[in-house]
Amino acid sequence: MSIIAAQGIPSSLSGTRWQRRKLVNALMLVLIVLALVVSLVPLIAVLAYVVINGLPGLSGSLFTKLPRPVDVGAGGMANSMVGSLLIVGIASVLGTALGIAGGVYLAEYGHGRFAILVRFFADVLSGIPSITIGLFVYVLLVVPMKSFSALAGAVALAILMLPLVVRTTEEMLKLVPGSLREAGMALGVPRWRVVLSVMLPAAVSGIITGTLLAVARIAGETAPLLFTAFGNEFWQRSLLKPIDAVPLRLFKYAIGPYDVWHRLAQGAVLVLILFVLLLSVGARYYAGRNRLQRP
Amino acid sequence: MADGGDTNLMAQATPRRGSFTRAGRGNGERIFRAVVTAAAALVLVIVVGLGIDLVWESRQAIAQFGFGFLTSQRWDPVHQRFGALPYIFGTVVTSLIAIALALFIGVGTALFLTELAPERLKTPLATLVELLAAIPSVVYGLWGIFVLAPFLRSTVEPFLHNTLGFIPLFSGPQIGLGLLAGGVILGIMILPTVAAISRDVIRVVPREQREAAYALGATRWEVIAGVVLPYARSGILGAVILGLGRALGETIAVTMVIGGRPQITHSLFSLGYTIAAVIANEFTEATYQLYLSSLFELGLILLLITMLLNVCARLLVWRITRGAPGTVTV
Numbered sequence: 001m002s003i004i005a006a007q008g009i010p011s012s013l014s015g016t017r018w019q020r021r022k023l024v025n026a027l028m029l030v031l032i033v034l035a036l037v038v039s040l041v042p043l044i045a046v047l048a049y050v051v052i053n054g055l056p057g058l059s060g061s062l063f064t065k066l067p068r069p070v071d072v073g074a075g076g077m078a079n080s081m082v083g084s085l086l087i088v089g090i091a092s093v094l095g096t097a098l099g100i101a102g103g104v105y106l107a108e109y110g111h112g113r114f115a116i117l118v119r120f121f122a123d124v125l126s127g128i129p130s131i132t133i134g135l136f137v138y139v140l141l142v143v144p145m146k147s148f149s150a151l152a153g154a155v156a157l158a159i160l161m162l163p164l165v166v167r168t169t170e171e172m173l174k175l176v177p178g179s180l181r182e183a184g185m186a187l188g189v190p191r192w193r194v195v196l197s198v199m200l201p202a203a204v205s206g207i208i209t210g211t212l213l214a215v216a217r218i219a220g221e222t223a224p225l226l227f228t229a230f231g232n233e234f235w236q237r238s239l240l241k242p243i244d245a246v247p248l249r250l251f252k253y254a255i256g257p258y259d260v261w262h263r264l265a266q267g268a269v270l271v272l273i274l275f276v277l278l279l280s281v282g283a284r285y286y287a288g289r290n291r292l293q294r295p
Numbered sequence: 296m297a298d299g300g301d302t303n304l305m306a307q308a309t310p311r312r313g314s315f316t317r318a319g320r321g322n323g324e325r326i327f328r329a330v331v332t333a334a335a336a337l338v339l340v341i342v343v344g345l346g347i348d349l350v351w352e353s354r355q356a357i358a359q360f361g362f363g364f365l366t367s368q369r370w371d372p373v374h375q376r377f378g379a380l381p382y383i384f385g386t387v388v389t390s391l392i393a394i395a396l397a398l399f400i401g402v403g404t405a406l407f408l409t410e411l412a413p414e415r416l417k418t419p420l421a422t423l424v425e426l427l428a429a430i431p432s433v434v435y436g437l438w439g440i441f442v443l444a445p446f447l448r449s450t451v452e453p454f455l456h457n458t459l460g461f462i463p464l465f466s467g468p469q470i471g472l473g474l475l476a477g478g479v480i481l482g483i484m485i486l487p488t489v490a491a492i493s494r495d496v497i498r499v500v501p502r503e504q505r506e507a508a509y510a511l512g513a514t515r516w517e518v519i520a521g522v523v524l525p526y527a528r529s530g531i532l533g534a535v536i537l538g539l540g541r542a543l544g545e546t547i548a549v550t551m552v553i554g555g556r557p558q559i560t561h562s563l564f565s566l567g568y569t570i571a572a573v574i575a576n577e578f579t580e581a582t583y584q585l586y587l588s589s590l591f592e593l594g595l596i597l598l599l600i601t602m603l604l605n606v607c608a609r610l611l612v613w614r615i616t617r618g619a620p621g622t623v624t625v
Contacts, residue, residue, distance in 0.1 A: 025514035032411060035403020036420065039490065042483045043427050046438045053441075101334030109328060110335070118335045120609065121342045127537065127605035128345065128598065129544020131571050135578075135594045136345045139352055159341055166338060192327035220431020223546035223571070227578055247433045247547075254437045255551055262441075269434055280429040284422060 050266075050273050057267025067233045067249070070258045077268050079235050080244040083150065084219070087229055087245055090154035092215050095161030099214075100200075100207065102162070103169020108195055110170075119170075126163040133159050134224035142228060148242040153229030157218040164217065168210025172203040205286065212283035216276045222247035246272050346598065353592035355585055364592060370557050370573075372581075377589035379596065381557035385474065385567035386597075389549060390542040392478025392563070393485055397538050400482075401489030402531060408490075409497045410519060421494065428487035436551030439480045444471035444552055447479070452564055467562035474560075474567040476552040481545055485538035492537060496530025496615045497523060533611030540604035544597055546571040570597050 065076030102122075106115055137156040142148055176199050184194035200207075222245075225231075230242040231249065246268055253265035356364060360377060367378020408421050448471030455465040500523050508518045524531070554566030555576065570593050581587040 021514055021517070025516040028516040028519070029411065032403045032407050035400045036407040036424075039400050039404045039424055039427070039486055042486075043423060043430075045442065046430055046434065049438050049442050050434065098334045098337060101331045102338060105331035105335035109331065115335070118338055120606075122338050123609050124602060124605050125338060125342050127540050127601060127608075128342070129546065129571060129601055131544065131546045131574055132345065132349065132594045132598045135352075135574070135591065136341075136348050138578075139348050140344075162338065162341070166335070190324050192324050195327070216429055220433065222431070222433045223575060226575055230579070247431060250433045250437065251547060251551070254433070254440055265437060269437055272431060273434055276429055276431060277426070280426065 047273075050269050053266040054270025054273075057263045057265075058270060059267065062264065062267050062271070066235070067244075070260055074260050074264060077244075077246060077249055077264065079233070080231075080246045080249040080268075081271075083229070083236065083243040084245040084247070086239070086243065087150050087153045087157060087225070088215065088219050090150070090239075091157035091161060091218055092211075094154065094158035095165055095214065095218075096211050098158070099162050099165025099211070100169045102166040103173065103207075104195060104200070106166065106170040107173035108191070108199070119167075122163040122166045125159075126167075129223075130156075130160055130221055131223040131226075134227045137224070138227040145240065147240060148228060148230035150229055150236070150239045150241075150243040153225045153243065153245065156224035156228045157221060160221065160224060161214045161218050164214040165207075165211055168214075169203075169207050172206035172210065173199055175206065176202045209283045209287035212279050212286070216279035216283065219279065220247055220272060220276050222251050346602075349591055349595040349598055353588050353595050355588035356592040359585060360589075364589070365596075368559065372577075372586050375583075375585055377585070379570070379589075379593055381559055382568055382570045382573050382593060383596070384559045385477075385553065385557070386543055386569040386571070388474050388563070388567065389477040389481055389553070389569060390539055392475065393481035393542040394535060394539050396479065396482030397486045397489045398535055401486050401534070401538070402493050404486075404490040405493035405497055406519060406523070408494050410515070410523065421491075424490050425487050427483065428491075432484070432545065432547040433551075435480055435484060436548040439476060439548060439552040440472075443479060444476050447471045447476055451475075456564075463561040464563050467560070467564050469564050470554070470566065472552050472554045473563070473565050474553070475563045477549045477567065477569065478563070480548045480552055481542040484545060484548065485541050488541055489534045489538040492534035492612060493527070493531050496527045496534065496612065499615060500526045527615070529611050530615035533608040533615070536604050536608035536611070540601045540608065543604070544571055544601050546575050550575050570594075 059076075061074060061076040062078075063076060063081065064078050065074075066079055067077065068075030102118070106119060109115075110118065133156050137152050137159070141152040141155060145152070180198055180202060181194055184198045185191065189197075225245050225248050229245050229248065231244045231252070232242045233244070236243045250265050250268055250272065253261035253268075256262075356377060360367070364377065364379055365383070366380055367376070368380045369376045369378045370381065371377070404424060408417055408424075412420060448469055452465075452469035452471070452475070456469060459465045504522050504526060505518055508522045513521065549569050550572035553569055553572055555568055555572065556566040557568040557573070558565070560567070574590050574593055574597075578587075578590050581590055
């Protein structure tokens with residue numbers, strides 16, 4: 001009977017040992033719920049701060065004016081926004097094209113040791129600190145070209161994006177039923193044509209989701225741009241000269257001593273976070289609607 | 296991208312008869328295969344190139360200081376002396392604070408999401424936690440300067456000082472900015488990584504194991520502590536190591552709240568400096584070759600540590616989930 005009691009048969013609910021186990025259970029479950037609550041606090045705190053302080057900072061001049069010396073008035077970040085769009089745009093094109101190609105290799109042709117190595121290095125690359133990627137691109141492009149440039153910034157961000165797109169593309173292609181590929185091949189269509197016309201279209205929604213998430217990730221990056229895009233205070237037409245980006249200017253303004261700068265930074269932070277979250281939430285929503293089922 | 300790929304995409308709707316001939320197929324296939332293989336190889340080239348590059352650029356500092364670089368406390372650009380110890384110290388301390396915070400909260404969150412949450416709430420809650428990872432570093436930094444640091448200075452640090460002040464860690468002037476602020480910010484930033492990977496490895500604990508324990512009369516916590524956590528242990532370790540790697544290399548947010556003073560102290564309240572932060576702050580101001588080379592060597596140290604941690608973590612997590620994709624790419 002005592003063995004049964006220890007195992008929690010209802011008739012023994014009054015036993016002290018069972019009481020203690022129940023108490024420990026309740027306590028730990030409360031702690032687990034608490035952990036979730038605590039992990040949601042920063043999200044809410046950061047978003048609330050950004051919205052509350054960012055709204056007053058939003059103004060037309062933020063989007064239309066150039067940065068100005070502090071004693072001349074507030075100015076804006078128009079050039080930083082255009083610069084960010086340029087850098088992120090070029091990086092997205094590079095990162096997506098190369099990433100999808102690499103993912104196709106892993107999913108369709110990658111069966112050997114080389115593929116395992118690539119897969120592993122892609123994971124390693126996604127864990128490499130973004131600032132060292134900035135150093136790498138500095139040596140690779142900035143030193144030979146003798147100038148910081150939008151191009152160098154874009155390459156640094158593309159490198160950050162590459163492993164994410166490679167792995168997403170691979171995973172999404174692997175979810176496409178093999179029978180589709182076999183049907184195509186059975187019609188005598190060459191494999192590469194099957195990949196382009198059958199496999200990729202079937203996996204496209206998942207790939208788009210993964211790519212959007214990767215773009216959202218790089219859009220807010222600052223560290224890799226410090227020694228590549230560098231930043232400036234005026235309109236830059238050339239892709240081969242230093243260019244400004246929103247995160248760079250935010251970094252400068254937030255650690256600067258002037259209230260004018262802080263106000264501008266808080267307005268711009270709202271813009272940045274809206275951009276990033278829209279991309280990120282949009283991607284998830286899109287994925288939710290078009291989810292490929294695992295076979 | 297290759298010409299072959301583009302033109303063929305355009306022609307995809309109406310494949311011409313000729314393209315199925317043996318010769319055409321061979322060529323297209325060969326070109327396509329070469330292109331995608333090259334793209335895959337690019338990943339390897341970048342990682343290897345990055346390593347070689349940093350070693351090469353830091354050769355001067357390595358030749359000049361040798362291992363003394365790692366043990367010297369003196370970082371003095373004016374007299375051309377460079378030692379990394381204060382930066383290594385700051386990096387390790389902030390990362391340890393971050394891990395301590397993220398481990399308990401992250402694993403707790405993962406347990407809630409897998410074991411306790413009602414089915415309807417699982418996905419939305421997981422998405423919310425993952426959104427933490429979507430917030431850019433510079434935004435955390437801004438929030439850290441204007442909200443977190445003042446809060447630490449006015450509330451948390453006095454509280455710790457008054458209750459635990461006898462421990463040297465919690466003594467000294469309360470500034471707000473500094474090692475503690477850096478650690479807390481990092482903890483928040485790596486929390487989604489730890490939570491998401493822990494959730495993935497906890498999810499693959501076989502259902503039968505849980506049910507067997509429940510059938511023996513175990514309470515929910517006893518199932519978690521006796522079955523789920525032991526089964527997922529090495530995967531959670533992997534999650535923590537991945538988080539640690541991320542914390543070590545995180546730059547901008549820490550740079551903004553760490554205070555920027557290279558010193559080794561006993562108090563968590565004091566200002567500090569990290570490897571990534573000093574590279575960010577001083578790289579474009581380095582005026583001579585040895586200075587630049589020393590900063591590259593700092594980058595190399597960072598790269599080697601994070602790569603090592605990453606390789607260990609990936610192996611641990613891969614073994615558990617057998618390479619199955621997580622729901623987030625981290």
